[in-house]
């Protein structure tokens with residue numbers, strides 16, 4: 001196909017589940033391609049499978065796409081609202097001799113509705129090698145009915161489907177930007193169902209009618225669809241259209257090299273959002289599942305991704321979902337995002353955990369930004385800000401048991417931290433050097449190592465053993481909180 005004008009691509013989820021990792025990756029590739037080429041990204045909801053559809057899931061899918069920053073230019077279109085168009089196309093195919101009525105029971109013969117799911121599973125096994133293999137089954141006999149036999153079936157008022165009359169000779173070709181030029185013997189292609197006896201279109205018909213109607217130029221989707229593609233290429237031509245350019249993207253596998261599934265842990269995008277991953281990090285991780293920029297670069301902001309993305313970088317090799325790598329990306333983004341880009345996520349997290357104070361968005365915005373900046377080098381998830389970093393945002397926090405055991409052992413500490421609290425209470429100017437001086441002077445006067453006081457004080461004022469540098473922490477908390485937290489800890493400290 002020669003493409004004139006800007007590319008038009010689509011993402012077409014089915015609301016039979018949440019947006020899963022593989023679907024999100026496919027959506028991302030489509031979106032990037034559209035943005036890279038100045039094209040159009042269309043969203044289409046494939047909701048014609050009345051039995052498996054759950055309309056309530058549509059909102060969640062759209063929300064996950066938005067969370068990932070994948071905005072669409074047209075749609076969402078719903079196949080369930082376009083049924084007349086599919087029926088009309090099936091009728092046209094019937095009239096042009098590319099289709100025929102089938103009176104068989106739905107699952108008895110090759111290409112019937114029930115066979116579709118099996119075929120999709122079988123295709124998965126071959127997708128890695130790019131092999132297109134069709135399962136052979138007995139053909140339905142309805143194509144060759146005599147006029148008399150047909151009239152007899154009609155008289156019985158049997159439910160009837162419309163099947164595609166696949167050619168018996170020749171080959172079908174299509175272009176795949178990832179797997180290359182493909183060619184399949186037509187004799188291998190069964191007479192698949194177009195319209196079920198209940199009037200619902202099959203996946204093949206709906207997809208092709210929509211892709212023609214929406215003038216889709218590039219079809220990017222999972223490699224498990226490679227086996228469907230020869231049928232669709234035939235259907236395009238029977239409907240008087242040229243097939244688009246296909247780009248089948250590799251599958252995503254779990255660490256054990258089987259297809260990613262719930263056995264491997266969370267597979268829905270939403271669950272990663274809830275867990276506290278940043279969308280920037282998740283998207284960066286996703287894009288490298290089956291695509292490479294051609295060098296070792298791993299971190300891409302949106303502009304860089306759009307600039308670098310190309311179909312030639314898409315691999316034929318299945319990708320492996322590596323959770324540790326995802327966590328690494330998240331820690332990287334928590335540390336490297338511009339602070340202004342990070343703050344809204346922290347706000348959301350603190351709201352979620354009930355710690356948020358409105359002043360942090362207005363009068364104390366500077367304090368808030370500084371504190372987040374202080375904490376972020378040691379965070380891996382958004383929720384770390386409200387758990388590990390809780391004492392920076394709330395008065396009620398607990399002392400980590402291990403931290404107490406380790407740093408509150410010395411029997412002199414009760415007395416020492418009392419003196420420290422008095423020293424801090426008497427400070428006229430609350431700054432880094434003064435805070436440090438009070439502590440070091442006390443250590444020197446008592447003949448102690450400063451480390452004993454530093455560690456014990458840290459546990460007293462933030463409750464954890466690992467935190468930002470102590471005097472930075474004191475500045476962030478302010479004099480009143482430091483003094484009161486030291487005094488609050490006294491009853492818990494050992495006494496000589």
Ligand SMILES: [Zn+2]
Nearest residue numbers: 102104140142
């Ligand atoms: Zn039949």
